[in-house]
Amino acid sequence: MAKVPFLDLKLLNAPYMESLKEAASSVVESGWYIRGHYGEQFERAFAEYCGVKYAVGVGNGLDALTLMLRASMELGxxxxxxxxxxxxxxxxxxxxxxxxxxxxxxxVEPAENSYDMDPKRLKDACGARTRGILVVHLYGRLCAMDEICEFANEHGLLLFEDSAQAHGARLGDGRCAGSFGSAAAYSFYPTKNLGALGDAGMVLTNDTDIANAVRSLGNYGSEQKYVNMYKGVNSRLDEMQAALLLAKLPHLDECNDRRREIAARYCRDIKNDKVILPELPATPSEHVYHVFVIRLKSEEARDEMQKFLTAHGIGTLIHYPIPPHLQEAYAHEFSGEYPIAEAMAKTILSIPMSPVMTDDEVSEVIGAINEF
Ligand SMILES: Cc1ncc(COP(=O)(O)O)c(C=O)c1O
Structure with a gap:
């Protein structure tokens, strides 16, 4: 057992054990398991939390992304x-x-200081058939939304958000991840800042037509039983996950605050010339530190650091070791060069980050990194 595991899901859910058990037992006793009272309540609560009109629960984050794009296609x-x-x-x-x-x-390549899509590169990436931008608030940090929204407006592009890692990240004026564009996708995969105890996802939008189309597409393309408007799929948020998420949502902000506290300590106390720390955003609320990613100067140094931390009982991961254009699944699809993504994949390392980490565990991680 690692001294400081990368992430311990049982420990993460332990503070809510009683309310999770109560929520689960209410669902079991209700006799209604898909698309019911808890789903509706969680949709309303999460839409309100993010400041959007509609939330539609779906099976997982990938489906949320896929269905929000498909809805836009079905609507022409x-x-x-x-x-x-x-x-x-x-x-x-x-x-x-x-x-x-x-x-x-x-x-589109990221900016090296933020790891997020670089708005300065949008112009060159835009071609005659470009119709939309799908930003990803990677690692929990909001993209440069003012610049990206302005670019999308100027060029008549649809704006979508992959908010799977950024539950509760907000600009200084309160605008939340998932509220900026035509539609946004959330994942509630168990490791996320707001995590279910299984798969779950959600599409957020202020657009009634998108909301209706996503709801219908996720239900076999049907709004009315046995009448099918679209060639849909089965991707619905079940009552069990909705009830569990509803029990955890009131604690999301305090968990994000604790993540920020840990991130601030890492940035203050990690002092090692071999380590490049992430840049803190000007407004702290813009980052919810889904993961905390450091960088080293070479692949060898990164691999050595990872080995060193493993030997000291500290769990690490790499988010992500192979960028999409180098995956076999996309072997023949991207002809461009993406040196920044490639360099990042070789040099990044995610160190432990979780709202239930103790101060001593944080010190342990800092001590080991400084000793390296
Ligand atoms: C950025 C991003 N997008 C999409 C997803 C997909 O979510 P899910 O695993 O719920 O399908 C994830 C997480 O797994 C993610 O990190």
Whole structure:
């Protein structure tokens, strides 16, 4: 057993054990398990928390991404073959969703200080068939939304958000991840800042037509039983996950605050010339530190650091070791060069980050990194 595990899900849920058990038993006793009272309540609560009109629960984050794009296609706002700008250093799900619905992902390199899509690179990536931007608030840090929204408006592009890692990240004026564009996708995968005890996802939007289309697409393409408007899929948020998420939502802000506290300590106390720390955003609320990613100067140094920390009982992961354009699944699809994404994949390392980490555990991690 690691001294400081990368993430301990049982410990993460332990503070809510009683309310989770109560929520689960209410669902069992209700006799209603899909699309019911808890789903509706959680949709309303999360929409309100994010400051949007509609939330539609779906099966997982990948489905949320896929269905929000498909809804836009069914409504005639996007057509097969249209290009969507996505970051080159994202988790594969973002790219999979775009290609799954017949759109073309075009990769945009990140800014090195924020790890997020670089707004200065949007212009060059834009072509005659570019119709949308799908930003990813990677690692929990909001993208440069003012610049990106302005660019999308100026160029008549649809704006979508992959908010799977950024539950509760907000600009100084209170605008929340998931509230900026046509629609946004959330994942509640168990490791996320707001995590279910299984798979769950959600689409957020202020657009009634998108909300209705996503709800219908996730229910076999049907609004009215046995009447099918679209060739839909089965992707619905079940009552059990909705009830568990509803029990955890009131604690999300305090968990994010604790993550920020740990991040601030890492940035203050890690003192090792071999380590490049992430830049803190000007407004602390913009980052919810889903993961805390440091960088080293070379792949060898990163691998050595990872080995060193493992030997000291400290869990680490790499988010992500292979960028989408180098995956076998996309072997013949991207002809461009993406040196920043490639360099990041070789040099990044995610160190322990969780709201239930103790101060001593944080000190342990800092001590080991400084000793390296
Ligand atoms: C950025 C990003 N997008 C999409 C997803 C997909 O979510 P899920 O695992 O719920 O399908 C994830 C997480 O797994 C993610 O990190």
């Amino acid at each position: 706002r996007l057509r097969a073959g249209d290009e969507i700008l996505v970051p080159s250093n994202t988790y594969i799900a973002t790219v999979l969703a775009v290609s799954a619905v017949g759109l073309k992902p075009v990769l």
